[in-house]
Amino acid sequence: MVRTLGLTQLTMIGVGAIIGAGIFSLAAAVARGTAGPAVLISFLVAGAASLCAAFAYAEFAGMVPKAGSSYTYCAAVLGEIVGWIVGWDLLLEYTAIVAVVAIGMSGYLGFLLDAVGIQLPTWALGAPGTGTGHKIDLLAVAICLAVAWLLTRGTRTSARVDTVLTIVKIAIVLLVIVVGFTKVSTDNLTPFAPFGFGGAFAGAATVFFAVFGYDALSTAAEESVEARNKVPKAMMFSLAISMALYVLTCIVLTGMQHYTELDPSSGISSAFASVGLNGLANVIAVGAVIGIVTVTFSFMMGAARLWYALSRDGLMPAWFGAIHPKRKVPHRATWVIGVVSALLAGVLPVNAVAELTNIGVLLAFMVVSVAVLILRYKKPHLKRGFRCPGMPVVPVLGIAFSGWLMSYLLWETWARLGAWLAIGLVIYAAYGYRRTRRVMPGGSVDLDALDDLTDAEDAEPHIARETVR
Template structure:
């Protein structure tokens, strides 16, 4: 092992020292362990199902993959499953809140944890923007139903339609979510389950009613953009099959994190994939892919076959369902920023809690403004790509880390063991890298600039400051308790 003075060692001065946030010692600040497998699974489904099915599926079907959009979801789901197994093994080893930032810092070292945490800030913010764009289309549809016609300039980002200058509704949604979060709103597990049930009910309504109106002639040609279009579509919709990571933020509220979190991650992905595939068949079977509305795909499809009432129900359900995803990821991003500030990697100012409402209000407002700018000025496909490259980058690191740790520390207690080692996590790396290759050069450039900026922040501030906040060398993962 490298000496404590080595910059690239695991000692107190090394950038690869392994750190874990200290548990709260005061009982009034400690989270209550109440979540079982059903609640955790519903939280995962709630984080996965959102704009991906209600909006992005339509945009990808029309412009990228055609009816083969269902193949896009299957490819993305296969890649996501490999990574889900890797995440599940981490969750079974490090039962602490903090997402993959906490996992990486505890297993791979501080600098790797910082890179993933910095990456997740961009990813979560872009997810909020993407989801808000998807919600904007359904809000616009509902306004049209009641006779409200918005000016063209505020109906979409530049390049998304004639006269479009900004997606004002999407911007207002982002700012509205930030405002509500700063009111001190706390979403209980019961509310999460109810809202997720509403979303699932709407998707089932789409499937049950829509299958009776499917014209299989609309599925021809099945892959009008070629199979390359289906793969490109997979890279675009990837964020729609990722959300189980949100479960890791509930680790300290699970009755048995080591055992239940891995199961909930896999179950939530499986349930969501079945719903995604059935919904894609309905969408491209009810109307020809060239006629799919990229903004409010399902509502417009049902309206076109004379089911106006069902279309309105779907639009309302989509708005209610999608807004929970915005809340989940903006809250996750603000709590991640709070964690980075708490651990000394970013200035304490960003993580300060409101004196009355006890929420990280500064971080939340910054995230709200940045996501609003992205939502207002980027088309949904570009916002989704920005999300996906961050997700895929994190997947590559997590999958690779599971392989390394399994052979370096086989003695560590694991609540879940990734099957097919090392084939499954290696496939996760290859799948993720392959999908990343289909993303645009501009998206790669944006990620590269963001990561370089992150390394500069770490070198100039985080490295020295975190040693004042969390002094000492590497932690021993084998001493982490699974339940209290």
């Protein structure tokens, strides 16, 4: 792959991954059914947990900026099988996230189509069980396939499109905040926590997937210029920008319209329509579609790069990790992710998919936090482009936060994760165990060797290729 991404593009990929369905769809759904106006607390709690994990990710990205992200980090410290479990876990989670945000986007697309008098047939309006006569969410399917096509055009081209769309999205979110504050009524904020603070904490477990995205950003490390320095910075910048926008938007959303009247599928647009700002509601719907496209872009890109890394290291068939000879992207993995996410988005309700994504990412965050804690004391000499502050307190808080949020998820979600991991262990035993490459005899990636290799990659990519040969 080719190193073309700078700090601005990396930050925009991060913001693009974080800001999307969380603001435009999930905030309203959680406020209405779980937290009320205390959805603000839900986002703050989820953001605090996410920040602890972000510090751990940033330290690893500053040491080993490889496409595998969590998989590479965990394999390096805790062994190949732990790395495989995390990588296999995140392969499903990233794909499911793409499906979740595509479902969220389809609601806003439907809002726009209704505004101009276009109505899709009933069977195409949602997954089975989401409404009378619903058979498939056709718009969500189309979104997943369209983003897969964009990603196969090449990293430079697709990243430029993502940057432009993310800037437009931020502008529209700022418009929502500025105009929305003029329509906030304190009466709508009472009671603040109608479901109790337990409801707010349960909401944090649901919205958690809306406050990460920097982990998907880290999978672009092998396509980044000066990755050791710029990838950690982009992680911090993207999370800070996104959390500020989330907090302000939650206040506007629940202050404009009482939580019992919020529309879970197009919350912000319906809130603006409820105060007579129908024209602006349509603009916001356009912004929601644009915003959610960038989330789909970032996580599908992350899933494809993760699959590329697993294939390159021998844990998955090499066919999936093939790089397009002209566009220099893992095109086969991208199309597989696109098709699978389209199937999930077309036939599953949004809540089932959202909870599946959260438990897997929380598990990965716990393992990465454990790994960074161990490595700081096991190999303090390694070069680090970023150092996690507050050791050992911050990683321990990351572990505790993640475990606590996981405890709020339904047993069915745990069962689905267990089944997926069991399938992964069978694949590892039958295929990956004897075919891995670039792995030490003891089962851990040689961090010292990768340390030297990454220096070469950051300076002159062709030197790294000669080193591999």
